[in-house]
Amino acid sequence: MADIHKLDINGLRTDELLSRYIDGDLKAGALADFEEKLANDPTLRLRLERFRKHDQLLKAASRANATSVSPLVVARLEQAQKAKRPSWPRAAAGLSLAASIAVVVTVGLFGLNTDLGGNAGFQMDSKLAAALTTQGSRAEGWEAIDDTRDFRAVLTFPAANGNWCREFMVASGEEHWRGVACRNQDSWVTQVMAREVFLDQSAGYRTASAGDIDQVSRFIDAEATDVALSRSQETAVIRDGWH
Amino acid sequence: MLSDAQQTELMAELLGLKRFCLSLTGDAADADDLLQLTVERVLERGMPVDAHVAKWSYRVCRNIWLDELRSREVRQRYVATAVVSEGVAAESADDGFGRVELERVDAAMQTLPEEQRSALLLVAVEGRSYAEVSEILDIPLGTVMSRVARARRSLAEKLE
Numbered sequence: 333m334a335d336i337h338k339l340d341i342n343g344l345r346t347d348e349l350l351s352r353y354i355d356g357d358l359k360a361g362a363l364a365d366f367e368e369k370l371a372n373d374p375t376l377r378l379r380l381e382r383f384r385k386h387d388q389l390l391k392a393a394s395r396a397n398a399t400s401v402s403p404l405v406v407a408r409l410e411q412a413q414k415a416k417r418p419s420w421p422r423a424a425a426g427l428s429l430a431a432s433i434a435v436v437v438t439v440g441l442f443g444l445n446t447d448l449g450g451n452a453g454f455q456m457d458s459k460l461a462a463a464l465t466t467q468g469s470r471a472e473g474w475e476a477i478d479d480t481r482d483f484r485a486v487l488t489f490p491a492a493n494g495n496w497c498r499e500f501m502v503a504s505g506e507e508h509w510r511g512v513a514c515r516n517q518d519s520w521v522t523q524v525m526a527r528e529v530f531l532d533q534s535a536g537y538r539t540a541s542a543g544d545i546d547q548v549s550r551f552i553d554a555e556a557t558d559v560a561l562s563r564s565q566e567t568a569v570i571r572d573g574w575h
Numbered sequence: 576m577l578s579d580a581q582q583t584e585l586m587a588e589l590l591g592l593k594r595f596c597l598s599l600t601g602d603a604a605d606a607d608d609l610l611q612l613t614v615e616r617v618l619e620r621g622m623p624v625d626a627h628v629a630k631w632s633y634r635v636c637r638n639i640w641l642d643e644l645r646s647r648e649v650r651q652r653y654v655a656t657a658v659v660s661e662g663v664a665a666e667s668a669d670d671g672f673g674r675v676e677l678e679r680v681d682a683a684m685q686t687l688p689e690e691q692r693s694a695l696l697l698v699a700v701e702g703r704s705y706a707e708v709s710e711i712l713d714i715p716l717g718t719v720m721s722r723v724a725r726a727r728r729s730l731a732e733k734l735e
Contacts (some may be wrong), residue, residue, distance in 0.1 A: 348724035355698055355723070357705050379731070386730050387699040389680040392672050394700045397603070398593040398682065405611050507677050557676050563660065 350380055354387065384398050400559030401546065403489055403552045408498070410486065411549075456513065463521045464498055464513055468566055480504050487560040488569065489552065496574055497523065499552060512555075515574050524551040576621045584628035585617060591701050595633055598696040599640045601685050612639050629703075633711040637693065684732035690714075691726035698723050 352358050370376055451562055463483045472564055474482035476558035486499040497514035526547050561569065577585065592613060596606035613636040622631045684692060690712070697703040697711060698719075703717045712719070 344721075344724060346726065347728045348720050350601055351719060351724040352705075353729055355705065357720070369695065382731055382735070384726065384728050386734060389676055390695070390730070391700050393677040393684070394594045394597070394696060396677060398590060398597055398606070401593050402607050405614050406586070408611070408614055408618070409582060409586050409589075412577070414581065474600045491642045495672075537611075558640065567639060 346376070347379075350376070350383055354380070354383055374388075402548050403487070403556045403560055405553065406487070406560060407549045407552060418506075456520060456522050459503065464500060464520045466570065468478065468563065469498075477502075486510075488566045489556040489560045490558050491555045492557050496569060497555065499548065512548060512551055513553075523555070524548055577618065580626065581622065581626075581628050585614070585632060588629050588632060589614075591629070592632055592636060594698060594700060595636060595693065596640075598684070598692050599689060609636060609640055609643070621622065627707075627710075630707055630711050633697070634713065637712065662709035679734060680730070683730055686733065687726055687729055691722045691729065694719055695726035695730075699727075 333356055340535075349358070349362075351365070353370075358366055359499045370380065401501040418438045459477045459481075460483065463475065463477045464485065466532045467483065467485045469485040470485050474484050484501045484503075487500060488496060488498050491497045491514055497512055498520075499510070500507045501510050502511075509525055512523045514523050524547060589610070593606060593610050596609040596613070599605065600606045601610055613632060616635050616639060617632055622628070640680075684695075687695070694708055694712060697708045698705065704709065705716055705723070708714075708719045708723075711717045
C-alpha cells in the first residue's frame with residue numbers, strides 16, 4: 333500500500349505541482365508530464381486525493397462559518413446605491429428649487445404598541461399595513477398605495493422575539509420616510525422611523541446624511557437575528573401569511 | 576464613487592469577502608467589523624472604473640486588516656485562535672461532512688500563518704486563479720504557488 337508520508341526529497345516541489353494541478357494552473361506540456369507521473373505513482377495519487385478532500389472540507393467549513401452578512405453592511409450598500417439614483421419620481425416631479433437649501437430629518441423611535449399618530453408626521457394605516465403584508469422587497473421602483481403615497485419594501489428579517497420585521501420606505505410629495513415595522517400578532521407595528529425632507533432636488537434624489545439612516549440601520553443591526561430573507565424565502569413567508 | 580455595476584458586484588461578493596475576513600481574523604466578530612470597514616472604505620474612496628471589483632475589494636480588505644494588526648501589535652494572538660461557529664453543525668449535513676471533521680479543518684487552518692491561510696482560501700474556497708491572488712495579495716505569482724502548496728502540505732500534516 334502506498335505510504336503518503338514517504339514523499340521524495342523534493343516534497344515541497346511535488347506538492348507545488350500537485351497544487352497547481354488541482355488548481356488548473358499547469359500548462360499543456362507540464363500537465364501531460366504530471367499526469368503521466370500521477371499515473372505511475374500511487375503515493376502521489378493518494379496525496380492528490382487527500383489534498384482534494386481537505387479542499388472540500390475547507391470549503392465546507394468556510395461556507396458554514398460565513399453563512400450571512402450583517403444586515404448593516406447590506407443596508408449600507410443598498411443605501412449607497414439608492415443615494416445615487418434620481419429615482420424619487422413623484423417627489424422630484426413637483427420640485428423646481430435649483431439651489432441647495434436645507435435638509436430636515438426627524439427620527440422617531442417607537443416601542444411596541446405605541447400610538448404613532450402625529451409622530452414624525454407618520455401614521456401606520458390599513459393601506460400601508462396591506463402593502464407591508466403583500467409587497468415583495470425591491471431594490472428600486474415604487475408601488476402607489478393611494479393617491480399621495482408610494483411604497484417600497486426594502487428587506488425582511490427575523491427579530492429576536494421571533495417576529496418578522498420589514499424595512500420599508502414611503503414617499504409622499506417631497507417627504508420621505510424610512511423605517512422598520514414588525515409583526516405583532518396579526519398587525520404591523522412601527523418600530524423606528526426616519527423622516528427626511530428634501531428641499532434640494534437640483535441634483536435629483538439624495539439622502540440627507542448617514543445619520544438619519546443610521547438610526548434605522550442601528551435598529552436593524554441590533555434586532556435582526558439573521559440575514560435578510562432571500563426573494564424566494566420572502567415570497568414563501570408572504571404566501572404563508574407571515575406565520 | 577462606485578458605478579451601479581460595481582456596487583452590484585460588490586453586493587454579490589459580500590459572502591466571499593466575509594469568508595476572507597474570517598480567514599484573516601480568525602474571529603467572527605472581528606470579521607464582521609473588518610467587512611464593514613472594507614465596504615465603508617470602498618464606498619468612501621471608490622475605485623477606478625475599470626477595476627475588478629472583487630480583486631480591488633479583497634485588497635482593500637487585506638490592507639485594512641494589516642493596518643489593524645500593525646496598530647494592535649497583536650499579530651500572534653490571531654494565529655492560534657481557533658473558531659468554530661455554531662453554524663458549522665447546521666451546514667455540515669449539506670456538504671456530507673461531520674461536525675468533527677469541519678472543526679478539525681477549521682482549527683488546523685487557524686494554525687497556519689496568515690499569508691498561507693489567505694492564499695489557500697482565495698484559491699481553494701473562492702476559486703481565484705493564482706494570477707488573481709497575486710494581485711489581491713500583492714505578491715509574485717511564484718510566491719502564491721509556494722504559499723498555497725505549503726498551506727496544503729501543512730493542512731495534510733495536521734489532519735492525517
